[in-house]
Amino acid sequence: MKTIYILILLFTSTLFFGCTPKSKSITDSKWSLSILPPSVRLDPTSNEIIEQRFINSDKNAQNNLLKSNWIYDGEKVSIHSARGEYVSFQLILTNQQELPLSNIKIEMSNFEGPNGKLNIEPELFLEWSVKVITPSTGYPKTSLGKGWYPDALIPFKYIQMDSSKVQRWTYPLWIPDFNNRIENQKSLVVWIDQYVPLERINAKPGVYQSTINVTVDDEIKLIPIKLSVWDFEISNQNMLGASLQQEGFVSQMNDEDALGVYQLLKRNRISVMDPTYKPLLNLKNQQINYDWNLFDNQLKKYFTGEAFTSKYGYEYGPGYGEPIENFVLPFDVYGKYNTDGWPNIGKPKVERNPENIALYIDAVKQFRSHLKPIFNPLKTDLTIYLNGLDESYFKEAWSRMVYFGDLFHEHYPEAHFRIDGAYSDEAMEYVSNSIDYWGSHTINYNHEKVKEYQEKGIGDWLYGPMLYESEVNSWVGSSTFIDMPLVNDRAISWACWKYDAHSWLSWGIGAGWKRAWYDPETWKDAYKASSGSDINFPYKKLNGNGMLIYSGGIIPNVDEPCASIRLKMLRNGVQEYEYMRKISELNGNKEQANKIVDEIINEPFGKEGIGVIDVWDFDPEKWANARIQLGELIDNMSK
Template sequence: MGAAANEMQGFQAIVSGGDTGVRGVRAAVSDLRGPSTIPASKVVLYREDYMYVSTPSDDNGMRGWVPDALVPDVDPFVGEKRNAFPFDVPAGELRAIWVDVHVPSGTRPGSYRGSLEVTGDGGFSASLPIELEVFDFELPSTPSYATAFGLAWNGTCEGHFGEAWCGGDDAAFDRLRQLYGKAGLDNRLTLSAVVGAPVPGSGGDLDFSRYDQVYGPLLDGTADTRLKGAALSAVQVWQRDPQAEDYAAWARHFKSKGWFGKLFDYTCDEPPLTCAWSDIKPRQDRVHRGDPGMLSLVTTTVAHLKENGLYQSTNIIVPVVNFVEGKSGEYAGDQSADYRQAQRDGKTTWIYSSCMSHGCGNTVTGEYGGDPDLQGWPSLVIDHTALRNRAMPWVAYNYGFTGELYWDSVYAFASKSDPWRDQYEFTGHGDGTLFYPGRPDRIGGSTHIPVESIRLKEVRDGIQDYEYLSILDAFDRADAQKVAKKLFAHAWSAGDITPEQLLQTRREVAQKISANLKKSGGKIPSSPLRPEGGGFGTAADAASGCSVSGSALGVGALLVAGSWLASRRRKPRLR
């Protein structure tokens, strides 16, 4: 593997039951030693849990048991031992361990070595060497790529306690929202709807005391996160029927806290599906009477806003990826010129994926109902490839978008009786759900926590890829654009490239950054994507690349795949 300082990188170990099976599988990782030390405490081990897919999300989906949930050995939120280990592997079957490495801030560049030790009953053991190249630059804890992912207000308590308000326990409600917010930040993601309980009050007389206590650390970057200093990049107004004077109160409070640049009003989603076009301007007028600087977000196209007289009053424009470069029909060809012009007009442009990436069936009507050619679009469903889960930040960079929106992260917590076994929504497995409810009766321990998914890790990795591109962009925009466009020639190119091509391109970008850092004395210039610039580089020579290898040992063979991207297509044989 290769990673910058303050970056997260994961790989998986595949354990085979061989001819007789392996019982009592356990794993431990050593420190990684090189020019300095990456302690084992910076590595989280998980057991991969599986979702059974009987009907694929579309013709490109997988069928059978697909790995997704990541049950931690010792969870990274409260530090409790969970029931990931030991586990058994029946004869002729496979199980997987996910290894997540955080390269600490300030880690010196060079080659680091350690090992993953896997043991089982009856003398089964394997020592698997790990080699990691740490590049000579560092990623910020809060990405330059903005994200605004949903977190249904009732989802967390429904998933953990079976009731929307945690049975009236405000402390439990708030603790879950905090933990999910931290889990997002640990994966470089902002859950912009993390605020669950509406701010009380009306007529501009609002009480933010509970809000500040629960969510202030997430906004300030003082929460206890794996990425020190990580902060929410966006948060939406959350109040019942806010009027102009209420928006004014939100603006005053957020300005007093230094958070105002993160605040937006989610004015309408996919009009005319969820609101009439005629409803939008009165809502925006209330927002802007409250404070002219408050941002109004609408998920639609530039063309539709202009057709309905809403272009001037909309501040954040978010089209679905299928309308940015369609394969046929009204949106065929590259439409990004409209959004680049919107940025020149002072607007923010983000992008999103929806059920259109796998076909919405009859669940959505109108132009949002699906796409005739589903191959290769960015997608966050369980049975699509990891490349498609990771693709959106690359597409966003290529088409000039600076952030990403996603409609929900826990939708199945409230809509399904057991989201560990069923997350099928809008004809897609996992559409709107990126977590699993980590209840003690399910994962062990004594406290409730979020359980991350492999898809969430792929979203994280895509955001880190974008950070690489943004750093190279600060040095040489034309070079960065050339490299990214070569890999993702189209918005749907995730179906055409290989994992090896993506990882090689990523390493190429890292090498270009290193070369530019040597010329600049370790300084990263400011740029539109990174206005703060930075002094992240140490301009040291890069060391050798990473290899993670293994061999078949005894009756139960164990091997390691250095890249999850390359191995997700494997379909383990499970009972």
């Protein structure tokens, strides 16, 4: 009799549960779900919050952010956004069993509310982790250490989830990841971006709802998402114009690959700088003639903004229809590393000979004449940066900066002449009347002194690392490190606001972007013994330095460049800068914005900042609260 009863029970259970997917609690069964804010990262092998390793973290205040945090109460998500910006969060799928987890499907519906439906779908990305084996050199205290770091973001269109459409699995959604090779992987992390339309008619203020649905085999779990849209927009045009510069990175690509990079950075409110775009130059009988065909074919669509429209597959997003924010003209002079100028008029001893300088001036005039009809200097900032004089700390170089700066002012007045380096007061007094921009290296940034040059009309670009444990950190002109706290990447835009800087500049777009998928040490070299060597650091190994995007064509199925989480953090900092600009415009002064910024940013950079760790607050919740405070204030003032 007992056997018959058990069979009847099994049959009844099949009727109820066997034909439809089962919905369970997000923490029950062989797998579980959680949500994290975008400003922290999860070690996929231990489920440790990586940012909580930081030396200045409040160890007593650390709680389990997977259970609840400032956007997630353990059951549902609540996020806020202005129009014209991206808002993000992360989904964590944890395997609670020893066996692999497969047949995973993750979907999210469009946001809907009483005022309608957002016509832009959520963008989902699989987070790819890289293994840091050696902490970045020169940062023994502030590096977050060895281990696995999520960084690259692979669009879900390249991930295979529907077995009915798959003939051969090349990138299935599994734990452990089929391609990432993460030893003892416990969790899979998905980044979700939502762009809120710029036009009010398409994103009326109010509350919108969506649901993220995860299916594993026949089991479904859901997390509801609430999006509150404020009644204001941030500028479609990237007003800050923050830039990544890398010589020859995009100019040497084919058109399709270059377009992918330009659009990816435009979408994330970062500008491309590559000073090596040159027309073909013919020199005959001391006469210069340019062939503009290749140059125009490469660049015209970026000068007009057409590259960022649906014509080129850019259907929506920041900067839609807007031209590139910056363009660096290719002029150069003979350099300290024996590099030729462009056009080449010889070494310093002969470059000012009448026939040589006449040639150079004619080249400048022709360039200006050609660009004028296709270029809008009110939209795109024209810069001249002489790489041959980069970081040149001797008087002969300063004299040449003055000479060529004056030449460009006379013959190309729309362009801004920029010098980069940690220049002394003596050097700046020497050149200040002949330059427009100064890429001021953060190692010697002195705000009180810089203010004097700002008052003279010189725009300062913050340039270099964010944290200085010691002077050795000034090795590089990049602010990007994988194994440093994510708030650093937001802080550079906040510091621009605090110091009234013109903008910020970091070297490197995709240095080592191909091997970086499997080796995060994008900058490494060893020094020979010399008077300038540091006995404590005879070599450099820097993780992610100069690299914010990953190359397509390396990982199976993935054939386009992929953003990093650090690029998203740079974007968030720029978006927040727009909040500061917006509230200051509404107030007619900067006092309210400054008060909020000063609660987060202390006194970074310069000699006084060397060895100081707490140059800003490292609690990402406080940054999130400051953003909400700015947004609520603007929203109230806009009504």
